[in-house]
Amino acid sequence: MYTENKTSFPDLSETAWDIIVIGAGNAGICAAITAAEAGCSVLVIEAAPKDMRGGNTRHTRNLRAMHDEPTDILTDAYSFEEYFDDLMRVTKGVTNKELAELTLRKSSDLTGWLTDRGVRFQPALSGTLNLGRTNAFFLGGGRALLNSLCHHAEKIGIIISYQTPVTELIIEDGFCTAVKLENGQSVSAKNVITTAGGFEANLDWLAEGWGDSAKNFLVRGTPYNKGIILRSLLDGGAQSVGELDQCHAVAIDARAPKYDGGIASRIDGVPFSMVVNKHAERFYDEGEDFWPKRYAIWGRLVAGQPDQIAYSLLDSTGVDRFMPSVFTPIIDDTIEGLADKLGLDPVATRKAVDDFNAACPDGPIDQSILDNKATSGLSPEKTNWAAPIANPPFYGFPLRPGITFTYMGVEVNDRAQILMQDGKPMANLFASGEIMAGNILGQGYLAGIGMTIGAVFGLIAGAEAARTLNSTAQENKQ
Template sequence: MDPDVLVIGGGNAALCAALMAREAGATVLLLEAAPRAWRGGNSAHTRNLRCMHDAPQDVLVEAYPEEEFWQDLLKVTGGLTDEALARLVIRHSSSCRPWMRRHGVHFQPPLSGALHVARTNAFFMGGGKALVNAYFRSAEALGVQVRYETPVERLEIADGRFVAAHLKDGERIAAKTCVLAAGGFESNRDWLREAWGQNERGEWPSDNFLIRGTAFNQGVLLRHLLEDHGAERIGDPTQAHMVAIDARAPLYDGGICTRIDCVSLGVVVNRDGERFYDEGEDFWPKRYAIWGRLVAQQPGQIGYSIIDAKAIGRFMPPVFPGVKADTLPELAHKLGLPVDSFMRTLDSYNAACRVGTFDHTALDDCHTEGLAPAKTHWARPIDTAPFYGYALKPGVTFTYLGLKTGDTAAVRFGGAASPNLFVAGEMMAGNVLGKGYTAGVGMSIGTAFGRIAGANAARAARQQPAQPLATLIATEQGALHAAA
């Protein structure tokens, strides 16, 4: 039988949508392009959810009020965000965890290497893979039908209304409503090349990008909706959650363990041995996501993070050990960097350091003077052997080009909201993230809009109008109270 709600995708947003729709009484079919062993998309690589809270809550310490969350998001996006939708996500993040727990998700206090986000982020017990598995177990127990290795090639849409999905093998699946949660296009190498083009050095920067997550986010339906159906778009195709990761990482699915987290404790140079940005601009969880783009703008799309023995033990070590040397010239030689320019850079940096009270957990007073670019915090001379170097490449997590939406999660065509086609997760994250990133906010967006999309898809299947989040949550809480 044709389902009430068809969910396309298999990550956090898709699963939240499927669960919400099923809880509302709809029949649900979820299509995941990946094999079962690779299910979950980028969500399988996540660790936490950024959460607003006005007082300590179980695994969250102190408080993280709405306005501070908003200001953090405003800073990293440079204002390229829809404030109404951003605040919707922020407010939802304060109340979603009880629902997540009901579907088998467990939380834990942050590990020692992540204490700097203990106040702002709730960590999943077992990480994103455990979250994805819990949601799939709950969905299947509730009667959601799941099909793996089922990529959708195109949609049948009439006057902004979803009619059916057409699979790659030619099968047609009709449904009363549909939720799109199939991710961005970061795994599509041709589209990345098209978006980034050629730089002034004649390089194709995207050829040197690594993909931190799934190989299955090809952007097929995103391009289809934008180009074939004229869906309203949001975002810049070159903007993405892009992180500096170990250059030795695999092309796909390297995940969090390949991220290099010692940047703020040392200096970063390009292949010419020159610094190019302030490594101590702000706390690492607020700035780590700019470094992939910074490295992408350097010659050869490569950089090198340099630290000394004083930094060891103060950051989460990556999966691969760094290149080690007893002297700085030896380190430059091992990394293949020009020794003379490298030493000029390091000598200038060391001489410019004004060391006060070093504290890597606070915005301390250790800074440089008379140096461009400056290092505004955590500036200490790199002078204590052994020395370590990590080669960096841009690691793309997900792209920000997506479908424009509003507080009901409906896809928009020609200024009008679709009555039965909804979007969640990376396919619409650009509404909130015009650029930049702060740790855990992708899961906050996916959870909020996945739940909105699923609930409204179930309503549309009953020919009821879509509702904004506040109304949906109030209805849900009322039902829970009545059941109790």
């Protein structure tokens, strides 16, 4: 974990806050700003030091936004229907349709709302992932977005307390009476908005869903999302949503850090390689579809292999076909030598490569299209971009499952209120971000939708939390 010298901070428990927001990521700050703009006093509690604030927002780059016509940051149009179809496709229908529809419709206002609060976007990209039509890119990425939002938040009087981990929420009959802090203080507010992320950095919890294989997972995301708030909410009677083992998991370089590796740890070479497990056996069609449509399934695929490890093998032609990686590939002039360096059996690897090469069709591949250059006679076949691994030197990348965030969370309604097991909303608890994303994202992933869910429900949670207070104040006046 990261540490930095903490500046002394006034005793937070002395103030009677209208609203406490737990988590200073995109979802939390959007909620805090909305509530403060409605006149509430807001305290934001963040576990990380300032430089590492905001959970996985730091690792994000864009949000997915519906739009009917081109804007300066989004090309063409992305209709509600198309967006909804995309979501249905990736989740295979495992979603709360009402909340999904709400999220998608409200996504069209996000870029304007964020821009008004100092966030800068970059003009539509022609980049490798070709997301310029569907996704709005933050200039400089998620950390830059958060820098702008936090400046705005502080300007309008929101207090953000860093390095302030929460140990427990005290919940009585669906009412949060106190938020216990690691420093021994206890703070309370009329309403509490929880935006503290999932439990991806809690390997023990992951093991409940994945068994022992979880110990071999790398956590691409923030090390701060240990699920403490989620656990507290579930213990306090909140209804859970989503499966324990559902998460955003991609295949990343096995040499990446245990935590916090982020985007740069990914490997884009799978479609142009053959991928084998530790027994030098292939296990899935590497060329099934374009990588942006497939990268998010490879974490689970590798997780299903013995010891949760796999190896992407390429030759000198293939290695130039994709974006460079942080980690220099392992190189050797022979397949046997490469296998030896990777820890694979040289004889078995040689045979696997020979079999693969023999099954490849003739002629060059075309990576700009699904070229149907498929192997024949293998199990499984590689259905596109199948080219022999023949030109030395040979390259290898070791792969591990890299978890970005988990989907299991608390169930919410369209007012971002957390629901109890009996279906009734909790009295003063709201949620946004990863901690409730599973309502919409039951499985699969759609690039940029995590930030959209966080921002949309952040705005809803902030507005609803403020509205309940204001209507109470009205009643008291009358």
